Amino acid sequence: MKQEATYLLPENASVVLEKQRYLIDSRSGRGSVLVSSADRTRTFLPGKQLDELLRDGACVLENEHGEVVVAGIEDDSFRYLNQLSGEERKNVRFRAALCYAIHELVGQGLRLSEGILNKPQVRQDICKLAAMHFEGKIAISALRGGSMTRVFPLPKGRTLLKYYRLFEAEHFDPLALQGKHRWKGNRTSRLAPELRPLMTEASKAWLDKRKPPMAKAYQKLKLLLKAENVSRRGRGEAELALPSQASLRAHIDKHVSSIGQQIAREGERAAYNKRGPGSTDLRALMFGELVEIDECKLSILIPIKRAQQPEEGHSSHGAAPKGAEEVVTKRVHLLLMIDVATRMPLAWTLAEQPSADATLELLRMATRSKEREKVKHGCDQNPAPAVGIGKVRNDNGTGLRNREVKEAMAGLGIISVDTRSYHSSDRPFIERLFGTIESELISGLTGYTGNAAGALPGYDAVENAKLPLDALYQILTRYLVDVYSHTAHHGFGMDGRTPYQAMQRVLKEAGMVRPPSMQSRRIHLGGEVNATPTDEGIKACGLPYQSREFQRLRDLYPGKWTVCIDPDRIQAVTVQIEGYVGVIEAELTATYVASLTLAEFVEAMEERRRQAPHDAEVSEYQFVEALRAIEKINATFEPKPTKGSSFSTFEELEERAQRVTSGIHLAPSTKLLDVVEPGGLMADDPVGALPIGRGLQAALELEEPLEDDTQTALAPASRLGRPDTKGLLK
Numbered sequence: 253m254k255q256e257a258t259y260l261l262p263e264n265a266s267v268v269l270e271k272q273r274y275l276i277d278s279r280s281g282r283g284s285v286l287v288s289s290a291d292r293t294r295t296f297l298p299g300k301q302l303d304e305l306l307r308d309g310a311c312v313l314e315n316e317h318g319e320v321v322v323a324g325i326e327d328d329s330f331r332y333l334n335q336l337s338g339e340e341r342k343n344v345r346f347r348a349a350l351c352y353a354i355h356e357l358v359g360q361g362l363r364l365s366e367g368i369l370n371k372p373q374v375r376q377d378i379c380k381l382a383a384m385h386f387e388g389k390i391a392i393s394a395l396r397g398g399s400m401t402r403v404f405p406l407p408k409g410r411t412l413l414k415y416y417r418l419f420e421a422e423h424f425d426p427l428a429l430q431g432k433h434r435w436k437g438n439r440t441s442r443l444a445p446e447l448r449p450l451m452t453e454a455s456k457a458w459l460d461k462r463k464p465p466m467a468k469a470y471q472k473l474k475l476l477l478k479a480e481n482v483s484r485r486g487r488g489e490a491e492l493a494l495p496s497q498a499s500l501r502a503h504i505d506k507h508v509s510s511i512g513q514q515i516a517r518e519g520e521r522a523a524y525n526k527r528g529p530g531s532t533d534l535r536a537l538m539f540g541e542l543v544e545i546d547e548c549k550l551s552i553l554i555p556i557k558r559a560q561q562p563e564e565g566h567s568s569h570g571a572a573p574k575g576a577e578e579v580v581t582k583r584v585h586l587l588l589m590i591d592v593a594t595r596m597p598l599a600w601t602l603a604e605q606p607s608a609d610a611t612l613e614l615l616r617m618a619t620r621s622k623e624r625e626k627v628k629h630g631c632d633q634n635p636a637p638a639v640g641i642g643k644v645r646n647d648n649g650t651g652l653r654n655r656e657v658k659e660a661m662a663g664l665g666i667i668s669v670d671t672r673s674y675h676s677s678d679r680p681f682i683e684r685l686f687g688t689i690e691s692e693l694i695s696g697l698t699g700y701t702g703n704a705a706g707a708l709p710g711y712d713a714v715e716n717a718k719l720p721l722d723a724l725y726q727i728l729t730r731y732l733v734d735v736y737s738h739t740a741h742h743g744f745g746m747d748g749r750t751p752y753q754a755m756q757r758v759l760k761e762a763g764m765v766r767p768p769s770m771q772s773r774r775i776h777l778g779g780e781v782n783a784t785p786t787d788e789g790i791k792a793c794g795l796p797y798q799s800r801e802f803q804r805l806r807d808l809y810p811g812k813w814t815v816c817i818d819p820d821r822i823q824a825v826t827v828q829i830e831g832y833v834g835v836i837e838a839e840l841t842a843t844y845v846a847s848l849t850l851a852e853f854v855e856a857m858e859e860r861r862r863q864a865p866h867d868a869e870v871s872e873y874q875f876v877e878a879l880r881a882i883e884k885i886n887a888t889f890e891p892k893p894t895k896g897s898s899f900s901t902f903e904e905l906e907e908r909a910q911r912v913t914s915g916i917h918l919a920p921s922t923k924l925l926d927v928v929e930p931g932g933l934m935a936d937d938p939v940g941a942l943p944i945g946r947g948l949q950a951a952l953e954l955e956e957p958l959e960d961d962t963q964t965a966l967a968p969a970s971r972l973g974r975p976d977t978k979g980l981l982k
Contacts, residue, residue: 353381369409606651640765
């Protein structure tokens with residue numbers, strides 16, 4: 253269907269109509285407004301009357317110098333070569349090369365006509381000259397059959413003449429030779445114009461935040477059309493046909509953009525979160541300068557031990573016995589912290605529910621060495637080192653935005669930024685990492701629930717929930733340390749480097765934020781215990797600590813003192829005394845447990861209590877035996893339900909420590925564990941002796957007892973340090 257031409261007027265052009273010059277004030281679909289340059293009167297030409305005058309030659313265009321200019325035709329033609337497809341660009345270059353060849357022949361005296369352009373000699377000349385402007389293969393005649401590389405057949409004389417005339421008329425512009433195939437076909441709508449307002453009104457029922465289906469809008473369109481047809485019958489007009497539901501959807505897509513549809517159905521905030529522009533700036537340069545924290549509920553079920561609760565409506569006599577536990581399957585939350593400058597994971601933990609304790613555990617892990625996790629879980633690569641934190645970006649989660657966490661970060665000098673809800677661009681890196689963990693790691697584990705409700709109809713996640721939380725944490729640690737940290741990252745600023753490589757480069761060029769001191773960690777990230785000092789020192793969570801200043805300050809400041817202990821490093825504590833301006837650092841006297849964490853110490857003491865429940869004295873040898881028993885259990889580990897988090901809160905550790913150390917005297921260290929007193933290797937209690945092999949086996953037959961006078965009493969195990977004067981008068 254031929255379209256009516258709309259002329260594209262040159263800039264600063266004026267119209268000469270009936271020997272009078274007019275300036276073009278404005279043009280629109282309603283018409284054109286001309287202003288007389290002589291008396292400034294305005295003339296309105298409705299519709300496309302100005303285009304008709306230009307087409308008929310009734311008026312001409314002149315530039316500011318009075319020269320006649322030609323008005324181009326404003327149509328849907330592309331005006332730049334890169335706007336065309338790759339195939340069409342080759343066709344345009346081929347036709348332009350032919351026109352350049354014909355123009356050169358015309359300069360040599362060739363007379364143009366269809367017959368002359370069809371002569372074999374002329375066609376050969378055109379091919380030779382066109383090959384100088386075109387890199388493709390040109391065939392004089394069309395080829396038929398066979399498989400071959402693409403060639404461009406030389407058109408007949410009539411087509412060549414048409415190309416050249418058009419090329420010459422457009423001042424040798426190659427874009428004038430572009431194809432018009434996209435204009436083919438009937439472009440008129442089959443829907444009556446009277447239906448469009450009704451379809452627009454009916455679409456409002458679909459563009460609603462309650463997100464109704466398209467059937468709701470189609471039902472409204474039926475009612476509107478029925479009322480319209482009743483009115484048309486009264487006027488004697490023909491009834492309108494009901495369009496299809498697909499036509500209604502096409503009407504909405506044509507008049508409302510996809511972003512507009514999302515705003516109408518999901519709200520502006522959700523639409524901005526999904527379709528809003530991101531940011532490509534470098535948000536941090538130093539290691540630890542900016543970190544992001546977030547929590548995510550993993551799509552995996554794990555078995556969790558939980559104390560049984562009495563059913564409602566039953567008396568306490570029917571309650572479960574004390575210590576009884578039940579196993580439930582539940583999804584757990586992953587709390588994660590990454591460094592923005594390097595995308596390096598700094599800390600991670602699992603919790604049944606996000607809480608302040610889980611976030612504090614995350615901050616403690618980020619600011620300490622993770623060599624313990626590397627050795628414990630068998631990682632091959634090195635994790636991120638201990639680093640200080642300059643600024644934290646977190647959302648409004650209950651575990652991240654609370655008083656305990658805010659006070660701890662303020663005490664360490666960390667800037668806390670609460671990002672906006674429904675604005676994923678505020679924390680894009682941590683959000684992307686959660687998606688990577690979900691797709692690459694969690695989706696392949698047993699108990700995976702799928703990323704949406706009903707995503708796995710043929711897989712029973714509850715039946716396959718057999719992976720305990722400790723094993724899940726070990727898998728997650730191996731993935732973050734060995735896999736993700738050494739995978740090429742193509743985000744903005746990473747340039748294909750792995751997070752570990754980016755960390756090494758940043759540490760070399762920009763440096764890092766210094767980790768907080770041990771005293772700051774204990775005060776702001778550790779736990780607090782109120783204890784009364786004695787002559788032997790002060791106890792916190794069953795661990796004895798001593799300082800030279802205790803004896804001097806004990807009489808001056810009686811009562812309970814506040815002991816700050818770091819659960820990850822129990823070698824020393826910080827003691828704060830009410831009314832005393834300074835702080836005291838006390839050292840652990842039982843140094844044979846100094847390499848343990850508070851959780852490992854409590855676990856070892858619980859094992860010691862199971863071995864000797866009535867023994868009130870714990871020596872180094874007995875404690876080492878308890879540690880060996882724990883390692884033996886871990887070596888023969890079988891998947892079984894555990895508690896719902898990968899860490900223990902300080903309140904839980906303190907309660908367990910008080911329970912297992914009640915009435916227990918933890919002997920202070922007397923000497924190194926790898927040496928014994930000369931002559932005491934065969935004693936009943938060889939302190940420091942390590943067993944080798946299976947040990948001495950019992951005799952098959954009883955030996956004859958020795959005579960009384962020949963029996964030799966074994967000397968008791970001697971200890972270094974303070975002499976044993978218990979019960980003796982001084």
